[in-house]
Amino acid sequence: xxxxxxxxxxxxxxxxxxxxxxxxxxxxxxxxxxxxxxxxxxxxxxxxxxxxxxxxxxxxxxxxxxxxxxxxxxxxxxxxxxxxxxxxxxxxxxxxxxxxxxxxxxxxxxxxxxxxxxxxxxxxxxxxxxxxxxxxxxxxxxxxxxxxxxxxxxxxxxxxxxxxxxxxxxxxxxxxxxxxxxxxxxxxxxxxxxxxxxxxxxxxxxxxxxxxxxxxxxxxxxxxxxxxxxxxxxxxxxxxxxxxxxxxxxxxxxxxxxxxxxxxxxxxxxxxxxxxxxxxxxxxxxxxxxxxxxxxxxxxxxxxxxxxxxxxxxxxxxxxxxxxxxxxxxxxxxxxxxxxxxxxxxxxxx
Amino acid sequence: xxxxxxxxxxxxxxxxxxxxxxxxxxxxxxxxxxxxxxxxxxxxxxxxxxxxxxxxxxxxxxxxxxxxxxxxxxxxxxxxxxxxxxxxxxxxxxxxxxxxxxxxxxxxxxxxxxxxxxxxxxxxxxxxxxxxxxxxxxxxxxxxxxxxxxxxxxxxxxxxxxxxxxxxxxxxxxxxxxxxxxxxxxxxxxxxxxxxxxxxxxxxxxxxxxxxxxxxxxxxxxxxxxxxxxxxxxxxxxxxxxxxxxxxxxxxxxxxxxxxxxxxx
Numbered sequence: 103x104x105x106x107x108x109x110x111x112x113x114x115x116x117x118x119x120x121x122x123x124x125x126x127x128x129x130x131x132x133x134x135x136x137x138x139x140x141x142x143x144x145x146x147x148x149x150x151x152x153x154x155x156x157x158x159x160x161x162x163x164x165x166x167x168x169x170x171x172x173x174x175x176x177x178x179x180x181x182x183x184x185x186x187x188x189x190x191x192x193x194x195x196x197x198x199x200x201x202x203x204x205x206x207x208x209x210x211x212x213x214x215x216x217x218x219x220x221x222x223x224x225x226x227x228x229x230x231x232x233x234x235x236x237x238x239x240x241x242x243x244x245x246x247x248x249x250x251x252x253x254x255x256x257x258x259x260x261x262x263x264x265x266x267x268x269x270x271x272x273x274x275x276x277x278x279x280x281x282x283x284x285x286x287x288x289x290x291x292x293x294x295x296x297x298x299x300x301x302x303x304x305x306x307x308x309x310x311x312x313x314x315x316x317x318x319x320x321x322x323x324x325x326x327x328x329x330x331x332x333x334x335x336x337x338x339x340x341x342x343x344x345x346x347x348x349x350x351x352x353x354x355x356x357x358x359x360x361x362x363x364x365x366x367x368x369x370x371x372x373x374x375x376x377x378x379x380x381x382x383x384x385x386x387x388x389x390x391x392x393x394x395x396x397x398x399x400x401x402x403x404x405x406x407x408x409x410x411x412x413x414x415x416x417x418x419x420x421x422x423x424x425x426x427x428x429x430x431x432x433x434x435x436x437x438x439x440x441x442x443x444x445x446x447x448x449x450x451x452x
Numbered sequence: 453x454x455x456x457x458x459x460x461x462x463x464x465x466x467x468x469x470x471x472x473x474x475x476x477x478x479x480x481x482x483x484x485x486x487x488x489x490x491x492x493x494x495x496x497x498x499x500x501x502x503x504x505x506x507x508x509x510x511x512x513x514x515x516x517x518x519x520x521x522x523x524x525x526x527x528x529x530x531x532x533x534x535x536x537x538x539x540x541x542x543x544x545x546x547x548x549x550x551x552x553x554x555x556x557x558x559x560x561x562x563x564x565x566x567x568x569x570x571x572x573x574x575x576x577x578x579x580x581x582x583x584x585x586x587x588x589x590x591x592x593x594x595x596x597x598x599x600x601x602x603x604x605x606x607x608x609x610x611x612x613x614x615x616x617x618x619x620x621x622x623x624x625x626x627x628x629x630x631x632x633x634x635x636x637x638x639x640x641x642x643x644x645x646x647x648x649x650x651x652x653x654x655x656x657x658x659x660x661x662x663x664x665x666x667x668x669x670x671x672x673x674x675x676x677x678x679x680x681x682x683x684x685x686x687x688x689x690x691x692x693x694x695x696x697x698x699x700x701x702x703x704x705x706x707x708x709x710x711x712x713x714x715x716x717x
Contacts, residue, residue: 181548181712204551216546220466220531232458233552261469263532 108193110154111285111317112161112178116187119148119173119341147173149341151187155334157284158315160307162322162332164429170341171321172211175289178319179209191285205234208278212290215274217262223273224258227280234281241280248276251306268299275306279316286310288320292327304330325425337432344436349425356431361421362392362405367414377408388416459557460564466531467568473527481522481576488514489585503648509675512586513646516671519576520602521643523569524609533561535617536626548712555705558617562610590676597683602670604690609666611697612637618701621708636661642668648677662693 124140126132135141148170155161165171176182178189180196180203189196196203210216217226231241249255252272257265265273271291278286288307292300304327310316322328328335328349335352337344345352362380366388373382379400380392392409394400400408402420409418467473492514496507505513528534535558538544547554580586589595616629623629638644640663647655647668658664669686672678678686 176545179545179549181545183710200548201551201553204549207549209546209549211542211545214542214545216543216549218462218466218531219533221462221469225465229458229462230550232455233550235455235551 108190109156110190111157111159111192112155112319113190114154114174114178114187115152115189117148117151117174117177117184117189118146118186119170119177119182120144120146120185146341148177148184151338151341151343153336153343153346155317155319157317158311160311160318160320160331160333162320162328162335163338164321164323164328164335165338165344166433169338171338172289173341174338175209175287175319175321179207179287180204205281206283207285207287208281208283209287210271210274210278210289210291212293213267213271215262215270216277217270217273219262222259222261223254223265223270226262226273226277227258230277230280236281240282244280244282245276248279248306251309252276252302268295271295272299272302275303279306279310282314283316285317286319288318288322290321290323292322292324300324300327307331325429329425337429337436339433339436340440342436344432352432353425353428356428356435360393360402362402362409363417363419363421364390364392364409364413364415365417366390367416375412377405377412380405380408455552456560459552459560460567462561463528463531463533463565464568467527477572481518481572484518485515485576485580485585488518503646503650505646505648505675505677508587509677510646512675513642513671513677515580515586516577516674517643517667519573519580520667520671521638522573522576523566523606524613528565536620539620540625544712548709554709555702558614559610562614566606566610587675589674591680593680594673594676597673597678597680598670601665601673601683601686601690604687604694605666605670608662608690608693608697609637611694611701612662612666614701615697615704618704618708621711637663637666640664641666642671646671646677648672662697665690665693 122142122144124136125143126136127141151170151174153161163171163174173182177184178191178196180191180198180200183197191203192206194203194206196207216230217223218229221229227241227245230236236244245254249258252275254272254276257269258273260269262270262273275288275291278288292303295303307318307320308331311318318331320327320331332349334346334348336346337352345355347355361383369388371385373385376382376392379394379398381395383391383393385391392405394405406418406420409415467477489511492511493507496502496510500506502510529537532538532541532543535544538547547557550557581588589598612633616626616633619626619629640647640658640661642648642664647658647664650658658668665686669678669690673680673683673686
């Protein structure tokens, strides 16, 4: 099956990745035992992940640290071989045909640079141009394009070791996209970057998806980024997919959609005499946040009236619940399910 | 073709962009050569022949050893480009994301580094020869035998270094292995001093290991300590090591590809 013949650009079916590691017990005896008879334990980083991404789609793969996002990306890029399941990128099984797959993908892994540390960034671009066999004309036009969007020319003659984090990540993005791959994997590409650079990166990604039709799989902890870029979100936790849907669907399922922010005249615990149909999300002195408790389907204007009727307030307004709250609700929902199934053991969700 | 040169020239390009590093390399080589020449002249002040080598042969051997060691002396550490660093920083993943197999990339880089080191060694050789510091090859045949065995010796050395780098895929760090290799290489290859000065049992033991084939054999042909008639036997030994180590490292590459784990997620 050729690349465009496959219905999806990226396909994961029942992916599992288990790592075997040696467990060392504390103390000198434990060290000795680990040397003589090491105890091997299996850690499942990805338990059962299935999803697909259509051509020209931007999907955000979200989840807390250690959820299995990076391991999933490493299987999809062909770096890791799954313990079970199957992956396909542009019709190619990535871990079986690494070199062929490499021509179809570009990747950025957080703060890990693929640029040569001791050379000016532009030399790295030239080396990659030659490795990927990019024609000179295409190379020049791509570099012009990247320069327009990311302002690379002001620092691309600087050695990589002397670049700031933001400059380096912009160069890394250009390096990953230089050969115009149809599929791009970005594992926390904007981590630690300032808002200006983040915006430049978002513009570039938007441009790649909308104008060039590239498929992008992005992992990030930045919900603004998700809201600005992603059409679809896959939430992963403990190696399992918690949800898969559009942002609107996720908001409907896990977010109340809105909250009432009120400042009371007197500082008093609001929980005890909460208005009907509402519950207190948080109270910080006189400032209280309410959300619908789901019992009577209260609408925002009614909620405002009920709060005003119940308390003396100096300020009150409706706030759309942000994506971070929605995601937290989804994690908590998953946690509750897993607790019911007896799978969790003293873990905390931030 | 252009792809090969680009990859091979990475270390050389980094060095050429740093004039201070070039000056440092030139100064270090000059000092090492000066000290080696002084040492061997001093050691031969009271004797004419030792270990079957006269003063001229001993000095030529010592100078060539310094120049040969320069071949693999390029500093990749500063460029964060050692395999151990790539694994520690997690950037090794990019080796598996390019349309260039990791073993091929490693080979090209090593060949480029050795060619760059060879340029330095050749320049040093010409200067030493013109300055009358050392003698030319013992004969035309000796020069030919030196050239062929030196090339094969560098191939053996390439595979030995590759093996220690491949260890990083299992052990994360290979410092101890590198230290052992460097010491064994310098001692057992005759890099510190020609093996002809060592007792018979030591020479027999080193003949069973691959190190002797990397330096002692070619330099001994150059100075005329080994007769050219012995060339086929030494070529056979070198080829044995090249083929064996190539097969072993190929096998290890295959295993290593399943061991790629970048640190920290």
